Amino acid sequence: MTTFTFSLELADKVKQIAIEAGEKIMKIYDQDFTIYDKSDSSPLTEADLAAHHHIVDGLKAISSLPILSEESADIPWSERKTWVRYWLVDPLDGTKEFIKKNGEFTVNIALIEYGEPTFGVVHAPAINKTFVGQKGVGAYSEVNGLKTNIKAKPHTGNEKWKIVGSRSHQSPEINKILDSLGGEHELVAMGSSLKLCLVASGEAHMYPRVGPTSEWDTGAAHAVALGAGAKVTVLDVNKPLDADASPLRYNQKDSVLNPYFLVSC
Template identity: 40%
Template sequence: MQQLLRISIEACLKAGEATLAYYGKPVHVDIKSDNSPLTKADLASNTVINKYLIETEIPILSEENTQAGYAERKHWQKLWVVDPLDGTKEFIKKRKEYTINIALIENGNPLLGVIYAPILDELFFGLAGIASYKLTNASKNKYLLNDPMEVAEKITGHTSPTDLIVVASKSHLSPETEKFIKRIEEKASGLRVKSYGSSLKLCRLAEGAADIYP
């Protein structure tokens, strides 16, 4: 499992590096069948991740790959689940909060997960039944791939004892979510709302920087 963790971390870092070639520049946007945006950065990241994960001989289910049919996938006991660029709308708007996401699943249960925010250079990863970790300045840490759990900080999820912090989406804030937040505001003092894009909302919960993601 340690080797698979190192592979997935390196894949995220290299994929993040690939997206930086497009970040902040004029970008052509295609619209997929589900009405979500697609850029060259999504595809570049996906190509890099496939290059690393294919060596594990574990099937890959990626948002940007041609997908195997369910008749085949239902027999996969173990698979990689990949979002090569989570928060494409944030990326297009030149915001810093897009991420690269990789998870390893076995029989429907997560074994490990890695999330990397290239612009922030923050890396989050976790192993089921062990712990979750955060590393800042991840791309600059030359010891990371030797022993990720040794160089990263274990996160506990402890939050502020006074403030109640809600994290919400920057690009997908629905009227229902706004109503939910308003109901909490009516009952809780010291409520603060912070907006984040992509899977960083979950990371902020995991590290204790937020309490609720509606």
């Protein structure tokens, strides 16, 4: 087995790869475009693939670890299940955000080790903000080169619950969770993997996800959350939130779809 050593130098290189991929996305995002979909040679597809190729080439240049990206997701389970350590990539997370041009889309790169995200970079190029986290070490956000350490904050006393949620109507499952919390709550809307980063940065207390996501959607932000002291656990809407929930894990099955999950502190 190839020896792998994680270092601050490697972390900075991965962050730079994500930022450069974001620059490639922005060249296309800043163009005039109207109607398109992901199945054709649209600006969205162009941006996705440009970021994907840059990230894959960049990661191959700095490590020999395998890479699983949304744009190269056809690697068979028979091969993937042998991986103990790999890069998990979403070159452009937040399709709807890209289409709406609201800036809330991200480039995501995570290091997965033995089923757990141990390092992650979430870069939002349109708002020039980057989140970086390493499990057991810490997490920070960076805007225009200025780094700020971030920490998840538990709900205390009688303060209003801040829950990351949809801009549109809530599902019955989410309403059930909100009802179980007691007290007042406020929904905080955000796109893409930035939802998890809101909990990591202490801007929200909780993010319950009861919709479909894939592992590349969450891996990088999951690592940021862990670095910031939050946890990401499998969510069973039929059990109390304080039940002994299992941590969300990666590359443990044929499907790359996540179960429902909860980000909390």
